[in-house]
Amino acid sequence: MNKNLLLAAILGGLLSLASGSALAKLDTAEVARLGQDLTPTGAQKAANADGSIPAWTGGITQPPTGYSAEKGYVDPFASEQPLYTITAANMAQYADRLTAGHKAMLQKYPDYKLQVYPSHRTAALPQGEYDLIRQEAGTVELAGGGNGLLNYQKTSVPFPIPKSGLEAMWNHLVRYRTGGFTDYPAEMVVQSNGSFTPVRRIRTLAMASAMGNPEPNRLYYFLQNITSPESVAGGQTLIHEPLDQTREQRLAWLYNPGQRRVLRAPEVAYDSPAVTSDGLRTNDSVDMYNGAPDRYDWKLVGKKEMLVPYNTYKLADRSLKYKQILQANHLNQDLVRYEPHRVWVVEATLKPGQRHIYAKRVFYIDEDSWGIVSSDIYDGRGELWRLQEAHGLQRYDILSAMQLSEVSYDLQARRYVAYGLSNEEKPGQFGVAFKLSDFSPASLRRSGH
Template sequence: MKNTLRAARLSGLAGAVLLALSAQAFAQITADQAARLGQDLTPLGGEMAGNADGSIPAYSGGLAQPPAGWSASQGYLDPFATEKPLFTITAANLAQYKDKITPGMQALLAKYPTFKMPVYPTHRTAMVPASIAAKVKQEAVNVQLNGFGVSNLNGTTTPFPIPKNGLEAIWNHNLRYLGGGLQRTYASFPVRGSGDFYTVRIQENRVFDTNMDKQSENRLLNYSARFISPATLAGTVQLVHEPIDQVKEVRSAWIYNVGQRRVRRAPDLAYDNVNDGTEGLRVTDDFDGYNGAPDRFDWKLVGKQEMYVPYNDYKLGDKAVKYKDILTPNTPNPDLMRYELHRVWVVEGTLRKDAKHVYGKRTLYLDEDSWTVLASDAYDTRGTLWRVGVHPLVQFYDAQVPWYRANIWHDLSNGSYYLAGLANEETQPWSFGSKGRFVDLQPDALRRMGK
């Protein structure tokens, strides 16, 4: 009898586990929920309405067109250049605004006397092409979350516009629309606490599988990065094949070392490994706000909150502003930063007991209108706040792509920071919507790229 009861309990437990796994694998939103997109919700799932006091306006479609007479050689001109700050948050008046400032930015205000947050009027500029928005609505009822991976995307770039958990929100960020392809040359800078820095210039080609001449099963994108400077890295090339469902397939990566003149596999281009040219101030999955397989953390959707975040910071990328004028000690020149009040999804990742990472916890703040990580707080395994990410977003209006004007990671332990993605002094305009050839983004092509 005892054995029979025990078998029944085990059978019931197994059934419950299978039911839970099934629910996780096939949890989608309903047709009625999807119908809200473009109605009371924006096409990507943000709230269409503004906030109660009007400091966050209602969504009106975003910034879809460049200024009259604009050309790419001018860089991205600031459509709000005549605006002045409404107020500026400093350490002295932090208490007045503390409930709308991330713990990381509070730490920066407390640590550095030069750090401040000029707050400007809010503009909800983020938007994507109508065809991309239509695909999001169409496929929202079909996409599945399978463990830590996703399936049944069918071309959508926001798989979970009405997220039920933190992992779904993370996938919205990782898969968000970036124009289908991108070619750019940009500059990055490790800046020591003393203010000393050097320039790392990179030529990047990022092509999503939909823009390749030959598609690959379970492929999200193909990525190559060729170092132009400094001399110690010039000619080094990285290649990444990024899968969609990272349960089925892990990231594949290769590197060409110009000194050795050989191509080798690079399994360390993932998770918490340190990349060349960063001085250890950023780990691999910090890139682009956050990227890669999310399986080393348990992700909790804390909720939505109104916060002052870096937004519409066209001034930071102004062609008239030189790199040396941006790179001040401890923090980029605060007069070139712009913060606005926006609603963000707060997602908290806690390191899994069976996983390893230099971060024990990380909190990401995702823009409700684009699913872009606008700020990040990373804690070490002892629970101490360690790195603070500040990621200004702009609307690249010619391509209808909301993306980063720059990425900044502050290291609170040593007063240094790493600023990536500037193009102020680069001559070649960034190109969105670029196409790719399969043969050009294979390991055999790395030697050609490095020359």
């Protein structure tokens, strides 16, 4: 009996370790590296060996001359020219720095290209965020097999030195987004002939840690209201996202303008299709990844130098019209900037017995901002299905590197969906303080009438 108990304890410990929940917290020496050989967010401060990725020297913390919220972001690198352009003809030369999805796009579409520019490590946060990261770095732990956080308060990087795939993913999930914002993203499903209809909405997000009276076990509150076209206008989605998803599942509600009813919507999660995406993206691929991680096994592959979308100020130009950005098969690649950067590579493999239309996902997470910049998505047959990429930039007016927009290419259907573009929309408001009552189901009902 004693031998059996010992064996069970050992196996239980190994399973716990594999899930990521038994990893030790950072010790004093590890925390001390923040701001020394590591940046305050945990990235490697030094340049890479050949200098193609520079040292981090603080990022961009002031808007360039000429910036205004109404006119939009001024490109601090507007005078730069591409160092080189990658096409199907020369992609083999850069294969070790390309994602599987980008290789597939180069092979599939003769006019697809990646224009590679000098690398600039622009990411920067407010000093208060750096202080919080250091304060909580030695106390936050994964909870419940990695499906939540313990001892979490307000930090935007709970695991600056990640030791598991789930720790790296949680850094993405809680990264700094100014506490709360309202913006006006458009979504376009682009057909194989290049046609599209913009779906406009009002999006509001508030991190629970930035609110004065959040409910227990809350990570954030989310509300979106579709404003056009008329066929879908008035539809609303409300989400209360748990911090520990083993204690409580996501709470979601939908407002149906035709019925004038608010309904609980537990299906707004995992692989159910995102509203208005025409099936081209799942609910858990919004923001590149969101929600409970419990259906996958997560592996931290390590850090790698890759060519990824970065500093995409050209794509943010408010003088651009959507018809200049969106083309048949892919975005106008003259507007997308790629740079060499170090990224954390995390593999998510569907657990035995679990269901999801994506059997495997490979995420590439920027070491400086902790935002996912790209992901390769595989179907149940093990074939590459979709490529997702995020178009990030340093929002120097609010000191956040939250991405500008996202695109999901369906390599099998030859269609894609772009989400988050706001070139033709009014500017968003960031650093907004919200009340708990702003995100109640009752307020959802009132706003629909």
